[in-house]
Amino acid sequence: MLKLSNLALLFFLTSVAFGQEMNHYSKKYSEDSEMQVINLINGADEEDQVALFIEDEFVGNQTMYSSLNPDKIENLEVDKEPFTLHNIQFDGKIILSYKEEYQPEYVSINDLILEQTDIKNPVIVQIDEEVLDLDYVICKLDKNYILKLILKEIPTSQKGQNILLAKFITKTPANIAEANTITIK
Structure with missing residues (x-):
């Protein structure tokens, strides 16, 4: 019985010491509330070009x-x-x-996309997980180092005016392993 009462006392003391506080201030919002800006974007300066x-x-x-x-x-x-x-x-x-033995085959990103589709809509270009922030018409890719090109239409609010996402997957070891993985559902 003494062990049980000591255990109950220990449980009570730890719950008081490590429990959550209820007097935490939380802002109440209403229709009259002013806009609050919560900036979660990294505040670092823009990268050098x-x-x-x-x-x-x-x-x-x-x-x-x-x-x-x-x-x-x-x-x-x-x-x-x-x-x-x-x-x-x-x-x-x-x-x-x-290296001398490697012969890259550089092709304009625009030409690679036009080889696969005739869509004239705006295009967002992504290489692996990074979105290209330069005009894709002047950029070139090594065709020999591209594993996949995934083309996907992203719908917009304007009917018939979709955005084309062109995602290039490179031949990194991680991307090759992921492409060879078979998932069973």
């Missing part, structure tokens, strides 16, 4: 880096001089060169 070159060929900005085959890169040079290209101000450039 860095141009990406393979040898002398412009392929895009730093968001295109994930579309490159890292196992085939032989040399990397960084030039921190600002310059303008295609009316875009860049803060510097990364110049890559591949």
Whole structure:
């Protein structure tokens, strides 16, 4: 009986010490409430725009880096001089060169999309999990390093005016393993 009363006393003390507080202030909203802004976006400054070159060929900005085959890169040079290209101000450039045995096949992202569909609607381009923030017409991808191109229409409120999501999946080991995984439901 003494063990049971000690256990009950211990339980009571720990629940008081570690229990939740009920005097927590919570704002009450109504139709007359003013708008409250809760900014959960990372407050970091905008990234620098860095141009990406393979040898002398412009392929895009730093968001295109994930579309490159890292196992085939032989040399990397960084030039921190600002310059303008295609009316875009860049803060510097990364110049890559591949190993001699690797022959990339660079194609405009726009051409790759037009090969697969004739949709003239606005396009959002995504490479793996990153949305391309540069004009996809001037950017190029290595066709040899693309595993899949997934085209999906996103409906909008305007009838017949859908947005095309073009998602490129690269040949990273993780993406290849995921593509080979069989899911049974």
